[in-house]
Amino acid sequence: MGLDVTWAVKWLTLSAQAMAEHRVELIELDRAIGDSDHGENMDRGFQAVLDKLAETPPETPGAALKLTAMALMSKVGGAAGPLYGTAFLRAATTLGDAAYIDAASLAAALAAARDGIVARGKAETGDKTMVDAWTPAVDAAAAAAADGDTLAVLIAAAEAAEAGAMATDPLVARKGRASYLGERSAGHRDPGAASSALILRAAAGAAA
Amino acid sequence: MTVRIVVVSHSDKIADGAVELAAQMAPDVMMVPAGGTSDGRIGTSMEKVMAALETAAGADGVVVLTDLGSAVMTAESAMEFAEGSGTVLLADAPIIEGLVAAAVAAQGGASVHAVRRAAEATHGYPAPRPKAENYAAAATAGKEPGTQTAAGQAAGEPEPLAPDASGDFELVNLAGMHARPAAKLAGGLSALDADVTVNGVDGASMTGLMTLGAGKGSVLHVEAYGPDAERAVEYVAGLVRDGFGEP
Structure with a gap:
């Protein structure tokens, strides 16, 4: 057993809900250090994901994530589109046609997603980007995967991502538009790290 | 046939205009603009870029020109999605000067690598003496x-x-x-x-x-x-x- 396509669809649905609920919060975070479109973009992107899921219901978790990648890349518009798009695409590629995801392949898919974000955005840990949420999440997921419990992996990832996002508050941005602000970017949470934590929390919520 | 070119910009007007400008100097080169989002806003669209890459795909290869930050990421992502459809090279060049230089090189029958080189040479640094x-x-x-x-x-x-x-x-x-x-x-x-x-x-x-x-x-x-x-x-x-x- 393990996580199936029902989980994947629920994850994406909960992610869309989270983006809608936190739209204003993400806009506020992005207004402080970016161009205040992150909440808007993510909300629109995940609404497009919901449309696609309704249009062509996927048969495997991998297919659901691939469809998500395409929708986000097409509809988000800002840098978050290709970054999340690449993350979901790489995760989908790792999962392949499998009908069920076990703890080990879940951890591997999360790592592939993070690697995709790093490859696309060229950001490193500590640059005050979504990588600062993803890397702790990937590490926590890998550690939790040893016990073989997918829910435990997702909870560990979500908690680590939330802690990682909070830890971006004091950082000075070195990538993306926030880096133009230099020292003034400190004291604000990175919006991409915040939305990443929401998405990983939704993944855990869908498995509970 | 010549090398073909895809132009990715945050603005459809910039992409269209850049192509229009370059076409004056390279009438036989297929140049495909991919500007703005699918719903006509400022931004870049994976869908548009992939459609442009598909239109431009050809035996002689494709060179992609981009404007700001996320256009590069969208272009790279589109290339990752569309892998296996011939040589596609991303040029690190200013979008207008790079496009004109690339288009003229393509018009002259240059290879896909030479077309990218022509675009990238528009950074305008003086040439170092060859070692x-x-x-x-x-x-x-x-x-x-x-x-x-x-x-x-x-x-x-x-x-x-x-x-x-x-x-x-x-x-x-x-x-x-x-x-x-x-x-x-x-x-x-x-x-x-x-x-x-x-x-x-x-x-x-x-x-x-x-x-x-x-x-x-x-x-x-x-x-x-x-x-x-x-x-x-x-x-x-x-x-x-x-x-x-x-x-």
Whole structure:
């Protein structure tokens, strides 16, 4: 057993809900250090994901994530589109046609997603980007995967991502538009790290 | 057929306009704009870029020009999605100057790598003197054993090599070295297997050539290195002699 396509669809649905609920919060975070479109973009992107899921219901978790990648890349518009798009695409590629995801392949898919974000955005840990949420999440997921419990992996990832996002508050941005602000970017949470934590929390919520 | 070009911009007007501009100098090159989001806002769209890549896909390859940050990421993502559909190269170049230079090079029949090189040369840095080791391989493949030895000995030494071919040509057209001649010159030179300097700037760089500010009566001093060095000098000679086809 393990996580199936029902989980994947629920994850994406909960992610869309989270983006809608936190739209204003993400806009506020992005207004402080970016161009205040992150909440808007993510909300629109995940609404497009919901449309696609309704249009062509996927048969495997991998297919659901691939469809998500395409929708986000097409509809988000800002840098978050290709970054999340690449993350979901790489995760989908790792999962392949499998009908069920076990703890080990879940951890591997999360790592592939993070690697995709790093490859696309060229950001490193500590640059005050979504990588600062993803890397702790990937590490926590890998550690939790040893016990073989997918829910435990997702909870560990979500908690680590939330802690990682909070830890971006004091950082000075070195990538993306926030880096133009230099020292003034400190004291604000990175919006991409915040939305990443929401998405990983939704993944855990869908498995509970 | 020629190399084809995809232009990715945050604005559909910029992408369309850039293509329109470049098409004046390269009427036979297929250029596909992919600007703005699918719903007409400012941004880049994976869907649009993928559709453009599909339209442009061809045997001779595709060069992609982009504007700001996330356009690069969208283009890279689209290339990752569309993998396996022929050679697609992303050029790191200013979108307008790069596109014009790339289009002119493609019009001249340059290979996909040469077209990208033409685009990237528009950064406008003066060409560094080619180092001996760059041409050690070329010399080995060359016909003159003498050159081969000379190149081999020079490898690793700081001294620059003497050019393989050179020449001085006086500009005869009224307007001198303006945009169109610079595009012709850079486009043709970037299609050749040679490093060429014109009065010290990179001959494959359209913007570099324009910074020379060379008017009618100015003399272009050309130095060329590499297997196509002689052809490169002849190419410049021919264009200058004909006044770039202008009065």
